[in-house]
Amino acid sequence: MxxxxxxxxxxxxxxxxxxxxxxxxxxxxxxxxxxxxxxxxxxxxxxxxxxxxxxxxxxxxxxxxxxxxxxxxxxxxxxxxxxxxxxxxxxxxxxxxxxxxxxxxxxxxxxxxxxxxxxxxxxxxxxxxxxxxxxxxxxxxxxxxxDTYYVEKRAIAPPETEQVIIGPREGFIERLGTNLGLLRYRLPTADFRVKTLKVGRLTKSKVAICYLDGIADQALVDEVESRLKKIDIDAVLDVGYLEQYIEDNHYTPFTQTLLTERPDSTVGNLIEGRVAILVDGSPFTMLVPAVFNQFYQATEDYSTRFIMGSFTRFIRMFALVFSLVFPALYVSFISFNPELLPTEFAVAVAGGRAGVPYSAVIEVLILEGSMEILREATVRLPKQIGNALSIVGVLIIGQAAVQAGLSSPITVVVIAITTIGSFATPVYNASFALRALRFPLAILAGIFGLYGVMVGLIVILNHMLSLKSFGVPYLSPTSPWNAQGMKDSVIRFPFWKMSFRPVMFHSTNKIRENTSKSSRTTQRQPLSSQPNKDKRDD
Incomplete structure (x- = not known):
């Protein structure tokens, strides 16, 4: 022995x-x-x-x-x-x-x-x-x-990843009890339900499933609970651990759940019929099902007038698509179709690239990779140093690359505008898909030109059409088409025009507003035409 x-x-x-x-x-x-x-x-x-x-x-x-x-x-x-x-x-x-x-x-x-x-x-x-x-x-x-549990916790502070100008400033913290209190504070109704279970053999992390009884589809609640109970892992340290187990498709760059650290955003999604998942120790809430149009929508859209909210939402949607295809279009125009550019502009671009020793696609890939490295370094460094690094990276490194002949000025401008456009996405984990897909699109543009760009976009769109989040099509309400759902899509209609909840969630209670009692439908006289009750007879 x-x-x-x-x-x-x-x-x-x-x-x-x-x-x-x-x-x-x-x-x-x-x-x-x-x-x-x-x-x-x-x-x-x-x-x-x-x-x-x-x-x-x-x-x-x-x-x-x-x-x-x-x-x-x-x-x-x-x-x-x-x-x-x-x-x-x-x-x-x-x-x-x-x-x-x-x-x-x-x-x-x-x-x-x-x-x-x-x-x-x-x-x-x-x-x-x-x-x-x-x-x-x-x-x-x-x-x-x-129950004598007590652990020091940080104070409730504004969320770091979802900044707004108009709207509440409270954000979730790591304590599950505090987070549930923030939700109950905004939902003082007997229909608010919380189911808890423990996941993780070692951590025994407390997981809470939150929904509104009578609004959320009970089949959806049962499916969420069933998927969570099937998880058998040593430790669950964050809600992101659960996301990787319960999502429908694991081999896609597109996230199929929505992570938020805002209580008001969570409550708004619960009212629409979604289910929220919270984990003790995580300041984020996971909302399911998630569809693509959520990723260019912000809580601020509902706190402002519908004209302003629709305009900013359209700008975000444009920035999202622009940041995805702009580098690929630039490569295809420079490499294959310069005749599509104005003559003066094409001459200026050719003069700027005169000393660059490699093709446009290689130049774009190098600058895109450098920008991703700079972005990652900025995130990981302390805030004071990170701010200084971002300024140095944009101003000094870009100018030095142009003077050294490693890049043309127009390419630096293209990559800079593309990066700025990607920052307009309100949901951080949704912007990763755009950042990852820019590289294969640029490669296709460098090989096949505009034809490669169109083929790449068709493949991406076809892949998105095949995705589902807990049985809900990923591109709802665009595909399948639903006119009621489109009222809260790229353009946000006024609240009194959105009287029904989204059909795709199969809510038990589909009516969101009682139009017969709505204050909008009440006809009121102008102040100038109302009688002056304080006027006294002589």
């Missing part, structure tokens, strides 16, 4: 018999020392794990167990230990028998809002790991676990 196998055998023999059994189904036997021994074997090697022994009114030996870094010590001192060690005058000692003591403590003694009774040792261990405090009493086969 090898030394390694011998050590493993000795290690297995040294494990106490109590750990070799299935801990998930082990029950309390009423002996305090056995329970403490079991808990120590599982958790006792941690320096921040506390087992506090004491006596309940001098008659019952007891102990509380908790992790000191996961609880609020003041709550334990004043809401648990103090009432248990100092007997109130109204308590009759005859009531404190083993068969009734838990009921008396829960109803008359403990000053705590959330008390649960449990006899399973495995579940008690899970409660301690989740930041709760367990109370074990000698001679009692059940134990209490009290």
């Amino acid at each position: 090898s030394i390694w196998n011998k050590r493993r055998k000795e290690k297995r023999q040294n494990i106490p018999h109590i750990k070799m059994k299935n801990n998930q189904h082990r029950e309390l036997n009423g002996k305090l020392e056995d329970t403490i021994y079991f808990i120590k074997e599982i958790l006792g090697s941690n320096d921040d794990f506390v087992i506090r022994r004491f006596s309940i009114y001098g008659a019952h030996s007891a102990a509380i167990c908790y992790f000191s870094n996961l609880v609020e010590q003041q709550t334990i001192n004043y809401e648990v230990l103090k009432p248990l060690m100092k007997m109130p005058e109204y308590i009759d000692k005859d009531k404190l028998k083993n068969d009734r003591i838990l009921k008396v403590l829960a109803e008359e003694v403990l000053y705590h809002g959330e008390i649960k009774e449990e006899s399973n040792l495995g579940k008690l261990i899970d409660a301690v790991l989740a930041g709760e405090t367990i109370l074990v009493i000698d001679g009692v086969t059940n134990a209490f676990h009290l």
Whole structure:
């Protein structure tokens, strides 16, 4: 027998018999020392794990167990230990028998809002790991676990990835309870539902499924819950982990879920019939189903008048398409179809590229790659250094490349305008698809010219037509066509023109506005024509 196998055998023999059994189904036997021994074997090697022994009114030996870094010590001192060690005058000692003591403590003694009774040792261990405090009493086969969880959290601040000029400034934080509170604050209705489950064998991350009962399709809610329950992974540290498991198509650059850190945006999507998924420890909410037209829409569109909202939304849509095809069109015009350019402009471009030693497609690919490297470096650096780097990269490096003959001035302008256009996309993870697809489109343009650009765009469009997000076509409501859905597409219609929820989500309650009682339909007289009630007769 090898030394390694011998050590493993000795290690297995040294494990106490109590750990070799299935801990998930082990029950309390009423002996305090056995329970403490079991808990120590599982958790006792941690320096921040506390087992506090004491006596309940001098008659019952007891102990509380908790992790000191996961609880609020003041709550334990004043809401648990103090009432248990100092007997109130109204308590009759005859009531404190083993068969009734838990009921008396829960109803008359403990000053705590959330008390649960449990006899399973495995579940008690899970409660301690989740930041709760367990109370074990000698001679009692059940134990209490009290919610004393407390971890320092950052303050609610404006979201970093979704800036707006007009609209709320609150953003989600890492605490799931705080995020759910922000949603309930904006949805004070009994129809708001929250289902929780734990995902991750090691992290046991708490995942919340939020929806509006009577609006969200129940089949959609069941499908989301089913996909989440099928996930079997060691750790879930962010909502992005779940996205990679529950999306319909894994081999596409287009995201099929919408990530947001804005409570108002989440509530707006819930009202339309979507389902929100939140993870404890993540400041982002995942919204499903997601369609393509969401990725050029912003919360600010609904906070402003519909004319202004429609104009800015159209600008974003134009910038999105422009940033995708502009480099490829430039390459095709320079390499294959210079006759499509005005004569003066074509001469100027040819003069600017006179000293460049490689073709236009190679030049565009080099500058695009350099811009992506610069963008990634700017994101990873601290904010103060990142701002300085972006200015240096745009001004100095671009000018130096032109003077060194590595690039032409017009190519630098094209790449700069393309990059600025990609920044107009409100959803960060949606802009990745545009950034990734610019490279193959430019290569096709360098090989086949305009024909290659058109073939590439047709392939991209055909791929988008084949995508679905939880059964909803990705290009809805454009394909399949829905006139009601198009009222909140590229152009945003007034609210009183959008009386129905999007058909693609199959909402139970399809009516969003009661037009018969709408204030818009009420005819009002101008102020100048209203009688002056304050006028008095002479």
